[in-house]
Amino acid sequence: MAYEVVIGLEVHVELATESKIFCSCANNSAAAANENVCPACAGMPGLLPVTNRAVVEKAIAAGLVTNCHINRVNTFDKKNYYYPDLSNSYQITQLYAPICTDGYVEIETEAGSKRIGIKQIHMEEDAGKLLHDDLAGISMVDYNRCSVPLVEIVSKPDFRSAAEVIAYLEKLRALLRYAGVGHCRMEAGLMRADINLSVREKGDEKLGVRTEIKNMNSFAAIQKAIAYETERHIDAIEWDEPLVQETRGWDAVKNESFAMREKENATDYLYFPDPDLPPVIIDEEWIERVRAALPEMPDAKQARYQADFQIKRKEAAQLVASPNLAAIFDAAVAQGAEPREAANWLLTEALACAKKAGQSADELQLDPQKLVVLLAELKEGRLTRPNAKLVFAAIFEEDAEPLAYIRAHGLDQVADDSAVRELLTQIIAANPKSVADFRAGKTKALDFLFGQAMRELKGSGDPKLIRQLLNELLAQ
Amino acid sequence: MDKEKQLQRISADRCNSLVQFYPAALQEMPADAVAIVVDDNLIQRDTVCAAGSHMLYSFRPPFQAEAITRAQAAGYTVIGRANIGEFNMAGSETSWFGPTLHPQDTAHLTSGAAAAVAQGFAEAALIVDAGGANLRQAALGGCSAFRPTYGSVSRFGIIAFLSSSEQIGGVARDIDTAAALVQAVAGHDEKDATSLPKPQYDYAAAADVAGLRIALVEDLLAAAGAPARAATEQAAEALAAAGAQISRIRLRQAALAPQALAVMAAAEGCNNISRFDGVKYGYRTANYRNIEELYCRSRGEAIGETAKCLAMLGSLVLAKDNYEPYYRKALQVRYLVKQELDQIFTSCDLLLAPVAPAEAPLAADAAASPFPFCDPAHAFGAAATLAGLPVAVLPYGTAENGLPFGLQLFADSGHDSLPLRAAKALQAAPRKGGAC
Numbered sequence: 080m081a082y083e084v085v086i087g088l089e090v091h092v093e094l095a096t097e098s099k100i101f102c103s104c105a106n107n108s109a110a111a112a113n114e115n116v117c118p119a120c121a122g123m124p125g126l127l128p129v130t131n132r133a134v135v136e137k138a139i140a141a142g143l144v145t146n147c148h149i150n151r152v153n154t155f156d157k158k159n160y161y162y163p164d165l166s167n168s169y170q171i172t173q174l175y176a177p178i179c180t181d182g183y184v185e186i187e188t189e190a191g192s193k194r195i196g197i198k199q200i201h202m203e204e205d206a207g208k209l210l211h212d213d214l215a216g217i218s219m220v221d222y223n224r225c226s227v228p229l230v231e232i233v234s235k236p237d238f239r240s241a242a243e244v245i246a247y248l249e250k251l252r253a254l255l256r257y258a259g260v261g262h263c264r265m266e267a268g269l270m271r272a273d274i275n276l277s278v279r280e281k282g283d284e285k286l287g288v289r290t291e292i293k294n295m296n297s298f299a300a301i302q303k304a305i306a307y308e309t310e311r312h313i314d315a316i317e318w319d320e321p322l323v324q325e326t327r328g329w330d331a332v333k334n335e336s337f338a339m340r341e342k343e344n345a346t347d348y349l350y351f352p353d354p355d356l357p358p359v360i361i362d363e364e365w366i367e368r369v370r371a372a373l374p375e376m377p378d379a380k381q382a383r384y385q386a387d388f389q390i391k392r393k394e395a396a397q398l399v400a401s402p403n404l405a406a407i408f409d410a411a412v413a414q415g416a417e418p419r420e421a422a423n424w425l426l427t428e429a430l431a432c433a434k435k436a437g438q439s440a441d442e443l444q445l446d447p448q449k450l451v452v453l454l455a456e457l458k459e460g461r462l463t464r465p466n467a468k469l470v471f472a473a474i475f476e477e478d479a480e481p482l483a484y485i486r487a488h489g490l491d492q493v494a495d496d497s498a499v500r501e502l503l504t505q506i507i508a509a510n511p512k513s514v515a516d517f518r519a520g521k522t523k524a525l526d527f528l529f530g531q532a533m534r535e536l537k538g539s540g541d542p543k544l545i546r547q548l549l550n551e552l553l554a555q
Numbered sequence: 556m557d558k559e560k561q562l563q564r565i566s567a568d569r570c571n572s573l574v575q576f577y578p579a580a581l582q583e584m585p586a587d588a589v590a591i592v593v594d595d596n597l598i599q600r601d602t603v604c605a606a607g608s609h610m611l612y613s614f615r616p617p618f619q620a621e622a623i624t625r626a627q628a629a630g631y632t633v634i635g636r637a638n639i640g641e642f643n644m645a646g647s648e649t650s651w652f653g654p655t656l657h658p659q660d661t662a663h664l665t666s667g668a669a670a671a672v673a674q675g676f677a678e679a680a681l682i683v684d685a686g687g688a689n690l691r692q693a694a695l696g697g698c699s700a701f702r703p704t705y706g707s708v709s710r711f712g713i714i715a716f717l718s719s720s721e722q723i724g725g726v727a728r729d730i731d732t733a734a735a736l737v738q739a740v741a742g743h744d745e746k747d748a749t750s751l752p753k754p755q756y757d758y759a760a761a762a763d764v765a766g767l768r769i770a771l772v773e774d775l776l777a778a779a780g781a782p783a784r785a786a787t788e789q790a791a792e793a794l795a796a797a798g799a800q801i802s803r804i805r806l807r808q809a810a811l812a813p814q815a816l817a818v819m820a821a822a823e824g825c826n827n828i829s830r831f832d833g834v835k836y837g838y839r840t841a842n843y844r845n846i847e848e849l850y851c852r853s854r855g856e857a858i859g860e861t862a863k864c865l866a867m868l869g870s871l872v873l874a875k876d877n878y879e880p881y882y883r884k885a886l887q888v889r890y891l892v893k894q895e896l897d898q899i900f901t902s903c904d905l906l907l908a909p910v911a912p913a914e915a916p917l918a919a920d921a922a923a924s925p926f927p928f929c930d931p932a933h934a935f936g937a938a939a940t941l942a943g944l945p946v947a948v949l950p951y952g953t954a955e956n957g958l959p960f961g962l963q964l965f966a967d968s969g970h971d972s973l974p975l976r977a978a979k980a981l982q983a984a985p986r987k988g989g990a991c
């Protein structure tokens with residue numbers, strides 16, 4: 080029998096704002112435990128939430144890049160549950176009037192392109208973190224992440240494969256990073272996904288029993304979890320075993336999903352509108368201001384690289400995958416770098432250097448102006464390619480000034496041909512056999528002499544000049 | 556004022572007015588400063604702020620209520636904290652510190668603020684009125700009080716119970732002093748998102764009711780006992796004598812206000828005290844093996860009966876299947892109440908009603924039900940509270956046992972000077988029966 084998996088995603092993205100959503104603490108959950116905490120986010124009574132307008136702006140941006148409708152009247156609701164990392168014992172979220180609705184994201188897989196519907200995007204606050212000391216048998220709580228702003232992006236159940244899910248997450252991540260909504264680093268928990276999955280017979284209208292796998296934070300785990308859960312559903316259907324609608328967790332060690340405690344499936348969150356927060360009204364003007372501030376989005380950028388610069392599709396995609404890399408590239412090109420050469424250096428040398436330093440494409444730092452100078456030296460023939468790589472490494476590692484570095488390390492192309500002539504004369508004198516071979520018609524002998532010369536010049540010789548001079552001297 | 560004598564009087568208080576007294580503050584107070592007490596649910600820096608609950612017996616916040624900061628800046632000195640019911644959810648009989656007794660007759664109850672002011676321990680009290688109950692206790696305790704339009708005074712620093720409608724007010728022996736204190740603390744505060752952008756806070760109105768259209772609320776008159784009703788009728792006569800036009804109205808939608816307010820109070824109260832979980836501050840049980848036990852026992856041991864019942868009721872009205880028929884319905888009723896009152900205020904300026912069916916309750920009767928809404932007096936403050944209206948209350952008329960009855964005057968939002976004008980006029984008018 081043929082089965083079809085139907086998947087919907089709920090993606091949580093931490094917003095890259097300066098401060099938290101309802102208090103003025105810094106939004107930096109990586110700081111030392113409980114460093115960014117005030118009475119409000121530590122759950123003391125007497126404090127009132129005040130909505131951070133930057134959060135609303137980021138949420139509007141998230142809606143715009145996912146083609147959503149932005150709602151005019153935005154209200155907040157309280158979601159009640161007890162857990163020690165939730166300092167107030169309730170989370171402020173948007174249940175009844177989410178900020179964005181009815182959007183979509185275009186994805187591309189090997190099967191072609193497809194539109195994934197977005198049901199809604201809503202704003203909410205994050206909870207803190209628990210730290211367990213198993214040796215001492217105690218648990219400690221870090222409230223740094225309490226009240227850090229999030230958007231939850233709820234897709235429609237439009238996915239039919241893990242490949243579509245991954246393509247969507249990659250696309251969503253790129254869109255949100257370009258729009259400055261969030262850093263979306265999954266490994267740091269800045270982007271997390273809940274997977275809603277059901278399986279039905281192909282052709283069926285009715286959806287199968289749905290399970291939700293919570294808190295996935297790596298593409299690899301998501302792929303495995305979808306494969307595992309699909310298999311589990313099919314197995315249950317084939318053997319006519321009961322499937323329960325439930326929330327499940329993912330065990331990344333055993334590579335299997337497991338049912339969460341009954342309690343978490345039975346919680347009633349006692350939602351109600353937050354009386355402390357008046358509605359946030361979003362007018363057209365505000366939306367247009369956010370729209371105008373959006374940079375060029377990755378699709379448009381990639382198309383431009385391919386059309387204007389004749390950069391190959393794969394390379395263009397690789398460049399735009401990182402907003403940082405694309406920004407360096409754009410700046411270098413704007414300052415006169417030859418686009419294909421710049422792309423080539425960024426995708427090979429820059430990424431290799433970054434990898435060596437343990438940095439991602441987004442973290443690598445490179446002064447585009449220095450790349451421009453380096454490429455100009457190379458183009459003008461004042462620098463050899465091997466030496467250019469050395470200079471590049473120095474720029475990357477110590478932010479060296481390319482011209483000063485070239486001079487200080489004697490990497491200039493050796494242009495003074497009297498010195499080269501002198502050296503070549505010596506080499507010819509020291510290798511009579513090769514000279515004889517050459518004159519006897521063995522052209523390979525010239526390569527040997529050339530190699531000797533290049534070695535002596537430590538790569539700074541101009542190969543064309545050396546060959547020309549060698550021929551000239553040997554002809555005498 | 557003889558400070559030593561004052562200090563001795565406060566220390567010898569037999570009514571349990573204050574849960575904390577700062578003798579040093581009283582002694583070091585500048586000559587031109589005005590002594591006030593504040594309700595125990597108003598947060599004061601580096602002082603235990605318990606809100607009448609064992610749960611917060613050790614809670615010392617590192618910040619302060621905006622209203623206290625503004626009062627201090629205006630020359631008021633806080634000399635103590637007044638007793639309130641636990642989390643201000645009910646009368647002082649639910650306070651962990653024990654009930655506050657009525658200074659005129661200790662068989663009856665009142666609030667800490669009313670008892671402290673009536674006995675002259677302080678010139679005025681900064682109170683948090685929830686549902687009209689604190690205003691009622693002030694009037695029945697022999698004091699005048701004023702609660703401005705919702706949003707006039709910042710709620711920053713209230714240990715919250717009824718967030719959607721509680722509002723800070725002033726209590727004093729005369730309405731002018733109460734209004735002056737409110738004037739000092741009112742004004743926009745960006746720390747409170749529900750704070751009015753430009754609150755109207757000219758409370759220094761004259762005692763002038765000439766031409767004011769004042770309507771007696773028939774429903775509330777009918778709900779009051781005959782003596783309290785008679786006192787309100789007398790007040791209407793006095794206002795008429797001073798030049799007001801008196802009429803009578805009946806409430807339709809607003810008659811549902813008490814039930815709607817009860818639902819909202821339960822829901823918001825439940826939610827507001829859920830942060831008291833024994834994890835971060837305040838009371839924690841000594842006896843737990845896991846987080847569930849820590850929660851249940853800490854809350855079970857330190858939260859009183861009334862607050863527990865209210866929280867249970869709150870969980871009930873917010874439960875998934877009950878949200879629509881209860882909580883959402885209450886929001887709809889609030890909307891209708893506002894609409895009806897808006898309509899009423901097109902043809903009259905002020906509403907006049909008793910604050911309660913009778914005088915201050917007997918201590919022996921108070922514990923009859925753990926639900927504060929079962930108290931018939933709850934109905935009297937509901938409509939004005941749900942609509943966030945400005946209210947002035949004052950003692951008026953006397954029961955057989957010598958305790959005062961209370962009156963309330965309320966106007967449309969933003970027309971805060973109207974109830975003050977009428978209250979001042981009544982205060983100045985000659986009265987039949989004993990003056991309070």
Ligand SMILES: [Zn+2]
Pocket residue numbers: 099102103104115116117118119120121226
């Ligand atoms: Zn904070």
